[in-house]
Amino acid sequence: TDLFTSPDYFLLDELLTDEQKLVRESVRNYVKKEISPIIEDFAQKAEFPEQVVLQLGELGCFGPTIPVEYGGGGLDYISYGLMMQELERGDSGIRSTASVQGSLVMYPIYEYGSEDQRRKYLPKLANGEWLGCFGLTEPDHGSDPGSMTTHFTDAGDHVILNGAKMWISNAPYAKVAVVWAKDEQGEVRGLIVERGMKGFTAPLTHNKWSLRASATGELVFDNVKVPKENILPNVKGLKGPLSCLTRARYGIAWGVVGAAMDCYDTALRYSKERIQFDKPIGGFQLQQKKLAEMITEITKAQLLNWRLGVLMNDEKATPQQVSMAKRNGCEIAASIAREARQIMGGAGITGEYSIMRHMMNIESVITYEGTHDIHLLITGMDVTGFNAFK
Numbered sequence: 001t002d003l004f005t006s007p008d009y010f011l012l013d014e015l016l017t018d019e020q021k022l023v024r025e026s027v028r029n030y031v032k033k034e035i036s037p038i039i040e041d042f043a044q045k046a047e048f049p050e051q052v053v054l055q056l057g058e059l060g061c062f063g064p065t066i067p068v069e070y071g072g073g074g075l076d077y078i079s080y081g082l083m084m085q086e087l088e089r090g091d092s093g094i095r096s097t098a099s100v101q102g103s104l105v106m107y108p109i110y111e112y113g114s115e116d117q118r119r120k121y122l123p124k125l126a127n128g129e130w131l132g133c134f135g136l137t138e139p140d141h142g143s144d145p146g147s148m149t150t151h152f153t154d155a156g157d158h159v160i161l162n163g164a165k166m167w168i169s170n171a172p173y174a175k176v177a178v179v180w181a182k183d184e185q186g187e188v189r190g191l192i193v194e195r196g197m198k199g200f201t202a203p204l205t206h207n208k209w210s211l212r213a214s215a216t217g218e219l220v221f222d223n224v225k226v227p228k229e230n231i232l233p234n235v236k237g238l239k240g241p242l243s244c245l246t247r248a249r250y251g252i253a254w255g256v257v258g259a260a261m262d263c264y265d266t267a268l269r270y271s272k273e274r275i276q277f278d279k280p281i282g283g284f285q286l287q288q289k290k291l292a293e294m295i296t297e298i299t300k301a302q303l304l305n306w307r308l309g310v311l312m313n314d315e316k317a318t319p320q321q322v323s324m325a326k327r328n329g330c331e332i333a334a335s336i337a338r339e340a341r342q343i344m345g346g347a348g349i350t351g352e353y354s355i356m357r358h359m360m361n362i363e364s365v366i367t368y369e370g371t372h373d374i375h376l377l378i379t380g381m382d383v384t385g386f387n388a389f390k
């Protein structure tokens with residue numbers, strides 16, 4: 001029996017095309033068959049289920065909006081959003097793997113790469129033969145990536161890359177790393193660094209309490225010789241990484257609503273079955289308040305995401321709108337996970353249910369791709385015209 005019922009309080013399905021519904025259905029079935037049965041075990045062991053890479057490739061979850069001729073899905077942004085929603089309903093770590101591959105690795109190669117780079121990398125990244133990662137954050141530069149110190153110098157037909165990146169999703173398993181580093185003029189450039197290049201290592205980050213089924217690592221560059229043909233020719237400055245982040249954050253906005261839906265659905269079912277004081281706990285006003293607020297927030301976020309998807313499709317969405325949706329989605333998912341856990345009582349703290357795992361995962365999602373504070377400052381700057389970052 002299908003345990004999950006998608007909350008659709010405002011009949012939003014009527015706004016979706018048949019293709020979009022089909023995409024959602026196929027990812028939902030995949031999550032049910034391949035992710036839900038294994039994810040708790042991998043998260044508890046803090047292991048990355050590496051088999052998902054080929055599976056996600058086959059399913060079309062890598063680069064769904066990249067044109068078909070480069071191995072992408074040629075789909076619209078609402079389909080992409082629905083994919084991320086369904087994946088994150090399974091686990092934020094699995095969604096992270098897909099977000100990084102599609103929006104942070106394939107997108108920059110597609111948008112800013114040479115034709116040779118596109119042909120060499122995109123098809124293999126799309127089908128999951130190669131896994132990629134995105135190196136922007138450094139040990140001393142997180143929210144302020146413009147101050148990065150990773151840099152390269154010219155050496156004829158190649159450049160010499162030095163520096164280190166931290167908190168990099170997929171890094172320990174990645175064959176390809178899109179790395180942002182400064183050139184001799186101090187301009188940020190994108191480089192494609194490949195596993196096996198001498199002086200390049202990607203050690204695993206241990207002891208995370210969050211995103212445990214996603215492999216996070218460092219990227220260390222010790223005089224790495226990178227051929228000049230691996231530099232992305234068509235972008236300079238922070239616009240490069242930031243435009244990728246806009247795409248990934250868009251996917252996160254949808255994804256976290258998936259995690260929130262799963263928490264709500266689990267708590268709602270439990271509230272109808274758990275009897276205390278001779279009646280289902282769902283019959284008590286305090287529990288109803290929690291559930292009513294959850295479905296209200298989920299519905300508002302679904303509407304925001306759908307509208308944002310339309311604006312993305314029309315190329316009218318602003319990065320500031322994406323920030324608002326990412327921030328709001330994380331906010332409601334974090335509080336829904338917490339309330340849902342309380343509805344479950346003691347049962348809510350075990351791996352028997354997905355809620356505590358979602359709750360811990362969201363602690364990363366609320367921080368990466370721009371922290372909650374940073375997105376608030378982006379909205380603040382957008383509406384006032386004043387920069388409060390510095």
Ligand code: FAD
Nearest residue numbers: 134135136137142143167168169364368369370371373389
């Ligand atoms: P800091 O920037 O040091 O921030 C610390 C605190 O200060 C935060 O609360 C922040 O909001 C606040 N703060 C900072 N500046 C201001 C300001 N101007 N005003 C007010 N408050 C401020 N990065 C990648 O490049 N690639 C990845 O694949 C990737 N994956 C990640 C996976 C995980 C599991 C995690 C946890 C992180 C990942 N990151 C990745 C890094 C992530 O994007 C950074 O952690 C994030 O940008 C914040 O940087 P920081 O951790 O250095 O925190």
